[in-house]
Amino acid sequence: MERAVSSASPLIGVVMGSSSDWETMKHAADILSEFGVPFEAQVVSAHRMPDDMFAYAEQAQARGLRAIIAGAGGAAHLPGMLASKTLVPVLGVPVASRHLQGVDSLHSIVQMPKGIPVATFAIGTAGAGNAALFAVAMLAQDDAALRERLAAYRQRQTEHARGMSKDLI
Ligand code: RP5
Numbered sequence: 001m002e003r004a005v006s007s008a009s010p011l012i013g014v015v016m017g018s019s020s021d022w023e024t025m026k027h028a029a030d031i032l033s034e035f036g037v038p039f040e041a042q043v044v045s046a047h048r049m050p051d052d053m054f055a056y057a058e059q060a061q062a063r064g065l066r067a068i069i070a071g072a073g074g075a076a077h078l079p080g081m082l083a084s085k086t087l088v089p090v091l092g093v094p095v096a097s098r099h100l101q102g103v104d105s106l107h108s109i110v111q112m113p114k115g116i117p118v119a120t121f122a123i124g125t126a127g128a129g130n131a132a133l134f135a136v137a138m139l140a141q142d143d144a145a146l147r148e149r150l151a152a153y154r155q156r157q158t159e160h161a162r163g164m165s166k167d168l169i
Contacts, residue, residue: 005029007038012135013065014041015056015082017048017072021095025071027125028093031132035149037139046078053078057085067138069131070118073097076108079118089138091131092118 005014012032016025025041032039044053060068060082068086070079071093079092094105102123110120119134121127133150140147 005039005041007040009064010038010040011064011066011139012037012039012132013056013060013068014039014132015044015068015070015078016041016095017043017045017076017078019043021071021073024095024125024128025069025093027128028069028071028132031129031136035136035146035153037136037146044078044082046072046081050081053081054085057082057088060086060088067091067135069093069128069135071095071128072109073102073105074100074108076105079109079120080112080116083112083116083118090118091134092120093127093131094120094123096124 014025014028014032016022022041029039029041044056046053057068065088067089068082069091070082072078073095074097076092076094079090083090092109094102094109096102097104106120106123109118112118119131121131121134136146136150140150
């Protein structure tokens with residue numbers, strides 16, 4: 001399978017149902033790049049390339065992936081189907097769909113029946129960014145340097161928010 005973006009030994013897989021999801025999912029990739037987390041990004045469509053999707057899920061653990069961030073829109077079955085075929089944690093990102101603005105994607109991903117969990121994030125770019133930050137936090141549990149970078153990121157965010165008051169009047 002061709003990988004659009006690929007580190008030598010990726011720890012995180014960023015996958016999506018279509019190249020049209022990349023506008024959203026690149027926000028996950030940007031965060032992972034910012035933190036220096038090796039990742040790969042590729043299209044693995046659940047309904048257009050189901051055999052590839054199963055192969056991706058089945059090989060994820062052996063390939064060293066620690067989490068899969070999966071984005072999809074509409075009848076967004078990709079995250080749940082991946083999760084059903086791997087023990088690697090799947091973080092689902094609902095992509096905003098053309099007609100229902102991603103509420104359909106959100107419901108498809110979040111409403112997993114008990115037994116196969118998918119950690120589900122907000123619709124769109126906030127969800128993609130937060131899924132990546134969540135993956136960073138998971139990896140940071142046993143990586144002190146990464147934990148420091150995450151703390152610094154939070155601190156910069158706090159300083160930025162404190163600075164907002166000066167723009168009010
Ligand atoms: C899903 O269908 C994809 O995740 C995408 O969000 C949606 C539309 O795909 P395209 O028609 O833009 O390829 O599989």
